[in-house]
Amino acid sequence: MSHNLIFSAIARLLVLIVVCISFSTSVIAQNSQTLSSLDEEEEIDEIEEASGLLDNEDDEELEIQLTEKGKQSHQQDWLSFLIAAGRLSYRHEWAYHTAEPERIVINRSSLRLQWEKLLLPGHFLLFDWKMAYNAAYDRLEYPREIEQRYRFQEQTREFYLQSSFENISYKLGKQIIVWGEADGAEVTDVISPRDLSEFLFIPLEDARIGQVMLTTEYYQGSEQWMLILNPDPKVNRFARPGHEYALPSMTDQPGIMVKEENKPVGSLVNMEIGIRWKKTIEQSDLSLMAADLIADTPVYRFEHINDQGLPVLQPEYFRFQMLGAAANLTEGNFLWKGELAGKFRRVFQRSDFLKKNALIERNVIDTALGLEYDANGAYLIIIEISNQHLLNWTRKINSFRRDEGNLYASISKNFLHETLKPQYTLLHQIQDQETVHQFETVYEINDQWSSTFKGTYFDSHQKNSSLGFFQNRHRISIDIEAHF
């Protein structure tokens, strides 16, 4: 507990320092720009221009202001200089549930340090670390374990050493690997597990979990080979029971005892292996992938009946294999993209799971097809449809349908010289006919500060559907973010 308090005090102090520094540099910059002045521009007509009477003095004077500003930006960025090749980001998120119970669910400040540097010729170090303090836990009543776990959090997103020689590159350490082309579906993107502890609300840069891996990449012209060896696989992170976004699970079922998860431990036996070949062919990029992995979500295996007569389940993570392909193609205003993956020997739980050998293996075909339309810079539309199909499906499989389809769509358009960026996103579950609507707008206040408003509405009416849990979790949120 005292450990937590110290961390939270440090976090608050750092936030305060960062905010003070930011405002002081902004004020200095703002004042200096008003020192320069120039003559008012003369109105001129075409004849005067043709006669060489066009007066460009205004341009010249504004040029001085703008180029001086460029110099200032370099000179005043002393904080960046202090942390060398680093970047420090501060963010405060505030989120409010608009449905009962109405309340502030996130009131979180976070600091993120990213540091990257070429240490020696050909050897590069990257470090990406974040800590966050959620003050919502100061006011709201949560189980003590949840408070302790989620009030203060810190994690190293990536921390690796990369060495490059001629056509080959090695990367060793904690890293994130993203495969595939799809934006709204997981088809071939199977290497890095996800942080699902806040469902859709998790910021993009926090959505993946780093793993300690050795990655080797070989480059030959427009071809690229990637080999991944992961001796310490991690799994998806879900919110623990009692958390605002804890999904219903086996542990909620009465009359069942669920043991602690048997998460995979680092060992050669648990080694994950992935290989990808990628090539650019004319207006297209093509990837072929194969992987032998441990699933990122658990399956509950019945063990025995305990002394109290309760069935005991053991959550376990089972191995599966994947063969996949991804491709894109540009044509005028359109970008087509598609992914196909066969996932073999996926383990599922049978509906009659309170029996020995109640697990069942099936193969799965995942597909996604999408297109992006860019109206020559005016706006961007993305539409993507994906499906997960279980081969030899049977009703005996618990919680999985034969087909699970989703439609993902978004439209975005920039305003105010690309400083205001609104976007509407829709996620539609085809079988349940339920939809998530999300409107988000980012405003870049200046080169350092930006703010984001986000509203999310769950159009869900079925209690046991995939979105059912969220039907009372509509929310609005405001973020403010600064980079130094």
Added chain:
Amino acid sequence: MVLLQKTLIAFLSITTLSVATVQAEDAREIMRQVLDRNDGTTEISQTTISTCRYTKKGKKTVCAEKPRVKILENVRKDYGPREKDHKSIAIILSPPGEKGIGFLQYDYEAQGKETDQWMYLSALGKVKRIISGNEDEPKTGSFFGSEISYEDMEARNLKDYTYKILAHETYQKRACWVIEILPTPQRARKSNYSKFWSWVDKERFLVLKEILYNRSGKRVKRVTMRKVEQIDGIWLARQSLVNNLESRRMSVLQTKQVAFNIPVEEDFLTQRTLTDGAFREGRLIKLRDSLK
């Protein structure tokens, strides 16, 4: 930056010039000389784009807001018999929130062959192919929110325009032709501009100033070149001022450091450079040594 310095016809690519001279004062021939300039087979540069909205304050004109500043590092290499195909890479150095975002672009001279573009965002964690747009329609949007539009960045094709010498005058103490450039009807359909007036340095075949007219015939932008220097035997305007007379915003594109014709290895202008930090930074360190 490379993309800009090379392809911005009015703002950047015309800033360099051949040492050859033109005898005949033929407008089309003058512009051919301007477009076929020697701009080096490779170019490495660090560029700053500063933009602000300006306003009148008494008798003075000042930036009405804190200028937005982007700093980019660029590498470009030309290919093909006429060196009209280009591969280029641009990495954002500042502002901090965009630091590390990288763009890779392949431009082709052949008609109908679309530009290839990829972008790397660390938050996304992967290289993403992006749409370069339909060349048969006017492009909207601006480069990093500046007053330089995507159309401004496109290389102009000599045959897409007609040319006429309007006047001879001295500008920036240089003898200049003032040339009127009109898009052909076919080109006009794809363009945001209906006319350009260019001030071309008679000795160096360098565009020193250009006035751009929108589709309604109204003067919309004034582009001015400053600080012309000869670097590695190639003429370069270190500063390009783009004044949008409608929005009353101005961008200054400043080439802080540059080097031409430094050998750039083929594999540098590939997707590897976007994702492989050890490879990218190792090569850039060597290239940066040549910057002037």
